[in-house]
Amino acid sequence: MADDTGAAASGAHEATAKPRVAVLYGGQSSEHSVSCVTAAGVLRAIDTDRFDVVEVGITRSGQWTSPVVDPRTHAFGSDELPQVLPSESTVQLFTDAQGSAARGAELIRLGPDGAASSLGGIDVVLPLLHGPFGEDGTLQGLLELLGVPYVGAGMLASAVGMDKHFMKLAFDAAGLQVGRWETITARQWVADPDAAVHRVQGLELPVFVKPARAGSSVGITRVDDWAQLDAALAAAREHDPKVVVEEGIDGREIECGVLGSPGDAAARASLLGEIVVDHQADPAAFYDFAAKYQDEAAADLRCPAELPAEVTEEIRRQAVVAFDSIDGEGLCRADFFYTADGKILINEVNTMPGFTPISMYPQVWKAAGMSFSELITELIDLALERPIGLR
Template identity: 40%
Template sequence: MSKKTAVVLFGGQSSEHVVSCMSVVNVIDHINKDKYDLLLIGITEEGHWIKTESVKEIRDESWREGKIRAVLSPDAGMKGVLLLDGERIELVKADVVFPVLHGLLGEDGTVQGLLELSGIPYVGCGVLSSAVSMDKLYTKIIVDDLGVRQAAYVPVMRHQLKEMDEITARVEASFSYPVFVKPSNAGSSKGVSRAADRKELETALLEAARHDRKILVEEMIVGREIECAVLGGGNQPVTVSGVGEILAAAQFYDFDAKYHNADSKTVLDPELPEGATEQVREAAKAVFQAVDGCGLARVDFFVKKDGTVIFNEINTMPGFTAISMYPMLWETAGISKDELVDRLMEDAMRRFDD
C-alpha cells in the first residue's frame, strides 16, 4: 500500500503559539510513519509559513530560521502545498492536514475555511463549529437553548469601555464580587482575570480587551474543574470519554498554572457526587453536537458540592502536550495515543464522503 502525505501545521499567530509547538511534537511522535509521509509546516507569530525539516527543529526552535516558504493552495484542483525555495516552486500533493493550532487564526475557523477551499481533508471541526466554539459569547448563546446549565454572564464590547463607570455598574447590578472576566476569543486562559472589587474589575476588563473586542464577565462558580473528551461526529458516531479533574495550583487554572506550575495536577476518573459523571458526559456530547462538532473536542465543566454540573467552555483543538487532559482521558478509556492520532486522521479522510 502506498503511503499518504500528511501535512502537519503548528505554531500560529495566536497567544497559544508556544502551546501549539508543544502539542505538535506529541502528535508527530504518534503518527504512523509507515502509513504517512509528513510535511511539517510551522507558522511564525508574524504569520510566515515555513517548511520544517524535523521534530528536532521544533524542539530546539530553529525551525523559524527555515528558508523554504510554504503556501497552502486554495485551488481545489491542486490539493496541495506550494513550496517556495528562491525561484524554485514545488507542488506537494496532500492527502490530509492535521492543523495542530490553538487559539485565534488557527482554531477559530480561519484555517478551516482555507482547507475547505483547498478540498484537502483535515482533522478537527469545520468552519462553523470552530468559529462558534472559539467565541465564548456565541457558545453561550447556543448552550442557552440546550437546557445545559452554565455560568450567568454579562457581555461587554471593547468600545463600551470608554464608559467604564456605566459598564462596572451594569456588572455590579448583575453579580456580587468576585467575578471572572474573559476575552470572548482566546484560549489557554489568556487574558482571564478574577476581580474582587471595582478597581480589579476595571483592570481585568482592560486586560481582556487587549485580547479581543468582545468580553465576558461571569459570575463566580465555586466547584471542581472537570473535563471530558469527545471523539467522532460528522459521518462518524460520537463517543465520549470518562472525566478528569484539574487541581490548579492557583486561584484558577490560568496559563501559568497550566504550563509553568508543577503543583497543578490532573486526576483521571475522579470520584464525583452521584450521577455527576454521567451528567458531564451527556452534556459534553450535547454541546459538541449543538455546535456541529467534528473530529475532536474537550468540553470543560464545573461540578459543585451538591453535584450540580455547570458548563464552562468547549475547545475544538485541545492540547496534546505531555500534560494535556484530552489524550490522557482516551488512554484511560483504552485508546493509546498512537490509536487516537490514527483514528483522527482516518476519520478526517472520510469527512467528504457524504
C-alpha cells in the first residue's frame, strides 16, 4: 500500500478531530437480516456530532463491501428480508494508519481492476453482527490481531456467550440456577444417535431444540411429542451440527440489559423487560423469529416489568453475575424465567443483542433514563477506553 494513500487518510482523519467509527453489519450467519436492521437503527441514532461514521457491509458469502443500499433503509415488513448486496469492489482493513488514540487502522477499497483507494482511518469498530462469524469471537480475534479497538465482548466472552452449552456451564459455576438440558455434539450424533436421543428423552416434555450457536430464535423448535424430535433435531442441525435441547420452563420471560462501566467499576444493570406471548391464540406459541421481528402482535414487550421490588433487584444482580461469569465486556442482555413458585432461572446471555426499533435491549435502557443515542455513545467510549490484548 502506497505511503501517500495512508498519509492522506491520516491527515484527513486528524482534521476532523472526532473518533471515526467503522460500523460492520450483515455477516455470514443465519441472522444476517437481523444485523442489517440492527445497523439501520444504530446508524439513525448514532451521535454524528461526536463521531464520524463509515459503514461496511459483509455479504452472506463473506465479502466486505461499501453499501450498495443505504443501510439506514433496512427494515422488516416486506416479503424479502434485508441483506447486504455484493459489489465489484471489496473493502479491506489494514493497520498502516494511526487513529486518534494512537491505535486504529485504515479501510481500503480494492476495485475490480485491483486499484486501491482509501476510505480513511478508523479508531474503533462497532460490530453489529449476530451469530457465528461475527458474534462468536472470530471477528473479535481478527480485530485483536490488528490492534483495533471494538465495541463489546472479547474473544472468550463472545465464544462462550454464543455457545449455549458452555454458557450454561459458566452460569452453573457462578452459582446461577439453570433449567435442565442436554447437548448433542456432532461427534456424538455420528457415533451413536440412538444414545443421544435416549439422553434427551430423559427430559420432560415440552422441550426446545436449538442450534447451540445461533440466536434470534433461528432453527428452534418446540417439541410436545417425542415423535417430533427427529424433525426438530434436523431443523436445528441445518444451522449448527451441535444441538442443545432444553426442558421447557413454565415461567415469565424476563430480560435485563447489562452495560459495562469505565475503569474497573462494576457493570450496570438496566430496568427489567418482560416478553408476554399470546398463548390463548396458540398454547404452543413461543418467542420465535416471526414474533421477534415480523409480527408485532405476536408478543407484547413490557418495560419495566411488573415484579416485586426484591425480585427485580435479585434478577438485576444475577444479570451482572451472568455477565461476569463469561468475562463479559461492553454489553449483554441476560434472559431469565421467573416461575409461579418464585424461582429465578437464567436462560442465556446475548453479547450483541439486537438494536432493531422493537428490540428489548435499547428499550430497557430507555426506561432507565438512557436514550438510544446516549447508549451507543457509552458503548463506543467504553471500547475506546479498553486496551487491546490481554487485560
